[in-house]
Amino acid sequence: MSTHKTVLITGANRGIGLGLTLKFLQGGWHVIATARNPDGARELWELEHGYPGKCRVVALDVSHGASIDHLAKELKGQRIDMLINNAGMIEDRDAAFPAHSAVTLAKTLAVNTVAPFHVTQVLLPNLQLAPAPVVATISSIMGSIESTTSGGYYAYRMSKAAVNAFVKTLAAEYPKVTVLALHPGWVQTDMGGAGASISVDESTNGLHHVLSAATIGQSGKFLDYRGKQLPW
């Protein structure tokens, strides 16, 4: 049996997903790095070249069920120690309620909520081949119902609150799988913007540390990139 551990990261071609890919490769893990447009994922191909046999770039559009099912077929029988549901989107940001589009809500739920559910579902057999499987979903403090005190961001907040409910439910149903919701901080990515408070390096360093040290006793928790527990 192989001794290395394997992590699958969605939305690995830029931002936090790309940063996590680098951290896990540096930590000696094998990474299955998914991107919806692998041909345009230059940084990922550079990592595949720099870590031969350790970084595998795979196509996955998380908003298409057929693409998720295709991934499952491609990886059938392969052990996956950790799944990181990272791919995410935000639209209509601070639009007031009357201007916030229901179409955006449906699209956002598809990518931020339905996709983590579906990807986890099809890869569960792969995860159950691992001795201590971990399912981590990159959520957001903006999905914390308790912390919500301002308006706007309807679709994003709702999608992350719903994915948090998925995390809690999965943790309860699978006591042998460590299931976590993670807040990466406010990060300087295309989504977070240049004015965000921390760099991709700082966020992914912290997330990598939290995930490498994750224990089954933490399952069902909502943690930030420093390991601090957050309110649901």
Ligand SMILES: NC(=O)c1ccc[n+]([C@@H]2O[C@H](COP(=O)([O-])OP(=O)(O)OC[C@H]3O[C@@H](n4cnc5c(N)ncnc54)[C@H](OP(=O)(O)O)[C@@H]3O)[C@@H](O)[C@H]2O)c1
């Ligand atoms: N940045 C922050 O401050 C912050 C704070 C809290 C939580 N988060 C969460 O962190 C995660 C990563 O965010 P980020 O800041 O790295 O955002 P980003 O720089 O905008 O990157 C988003 C990633 O998700 C991928 N993606 C979007 N829709 C997809 C789809 N349908 N299929 C496959 N991949 C798709 C993108 O792929 P393409 O390149 O193909 O578009 C890209 O790889 C998200 O879940 C986000 O909600 C971010």
